Amino acid sequence: MKKLRVKKGKDLIFRKEEEDAFIFTPEDANIRTLNENGAFIWEMIEKKERYDEILKSLCLKYPKVAKNRIKKDLDRFLGELKKRGLIE
Numbered sequence: 001m002k003k004l005r006v007k008k009g010k011d012l013i014f015r016k017e018e019e020d021a022f023i024f025t026p027e028d029a030n031i032r033t034l035n036e037n038g039a040f041i042w043e044m045i046e047k048k049e050r051y052d053e054i055l056k057s058l059c060l061k062y063p064k065v066a067k068n069r070i071k072k073d074l075d076r077f078l079g080e081l082k083k084r085g086l087i088e
Helices: 036-046 051-061 067-083
Strands: 013-017 020-025 030-034
Touching: 013 036, 020 036, 030 036, 036 051, 036 067, 051 067
Parallel strands: none
Antiparallel strands: 013 020, 020 030
């Protein structure tokens, strides 16, 4: 089981509004939209939660979804954040 910490990239501004959330990167003036699940994960990243803690929280939030499916989706989402320079 992975125990790495997910670290947020520098100078990012996160704002949550009702069902959506936004990440603003001042460096390139981009705004990225996160859905409800993305915002949930991002808030855990901001709290400096470890990967395994994020996965566990998602499994508790979605008990009817198979853990391997949640893990696959989480890995894909974190990979996208890393690719875009939003996490280290």
